[in-house]
Amino acid sequence: MNLGILASHRGTNFQAIIDACNEGILNAKITVAISNNSNALALGRAKEAGIPAFHLSGNTHPGPNELDSAILETLTSHDVDLVVLVGYLKKLGTRTLAHFDHRIVNIHPALLPSYGGKGMFGTKIHQAVLDNKESETGITMHYVDGEYDTGDIIAQVRVPVSQSDTVSTLENKILQHEHQFLIATLNQLIN
Template sequence: MVVAQLGVAVLVSHGGSNFRALHEASLVPGAGFAVSFAVSNNSGSQALAYARERGIPSRHLSSRTHGSVDELDAVLLGELTDRGVGLVVTAGYMKKVGPRTLAAYEGRIINVHPSLLPRHGGQGMYGMAVHEAVLASGDQVTGPSVHHVTAEYDTGPVIARQEVPVLPDDTAESLAARVLAAEHRLLPEVVARIARGD
């Protein structure tokens, strides 16, 4: 008997290390999910190059390919539904997901963020800015969060977090590296749980 796998689409803008980690985890027997589609708003992203190398269907969708936000939203939703995608993961995706896609996939779009939300989330809080804010605040612990995506940045309900200690000699770069390693563990774990129906 063939067990149906959860089809996962990943939306990504640049390097795509979480996309790669998720894809590699999907290849483990019994993972329960398959990365079946990748979308990037950056035609030159490493994520799209990785998708092409691995034979993962992918598309560049951005303001360059579609002039209006509404059109872009409609095309993305069409791609996701046509491909039977069951879960959408935003991983370093530097755009808001449009209202049509949000409505159609309500409760089925998740994001990984490099802080313990609700701390250090919101507009402008991405990349090194997050880790610099953690250090400036004097937090002794940080770490990634996986949360549901809503219309506003980083405000959806948190599904899971993984704590990472902030060390006395940490720089934003050293902290970012440890948090990213935790993201690479946490995100596939959460997607596998969703695939199992947890």
């Protein structure tokens, strides 16, 4: 199965997918990577792995329809079967969503529907979990629709929150589980 990856920043989950493909753990090939951020480390990870990488954003394509068309064309021209969002912080356009209906997935570092939506990413999620004195948090893989974090849930894993957790320790706890959960869930979708 051919994967297209969309990422906005570091791309640690992207690297986990690269490694799983290279090690034969994931029966897939990454055929393209796209970022809305020209400085994203994810683009460097793609280039280092020999994966075609593109910066597509409002800067490169000022109109939303133009950007949607560029993303769709890039994905289809690289024969993508499944689109995987790993820390991609933008909504996808209607043409891309329609073409890849139920073939776009996102990983989110919380137990959706809690702590999802616009602006809920990274440390903001973990701070909110701590502020609300939650006893657990987790990770969700879901299908992508036209809103932030509202698509059908595919799988979740729960992670306990301790009273001594800080934003940093909670972020590290999530990250320890995230890569394995991501690869295991992708394997279920692919097989």
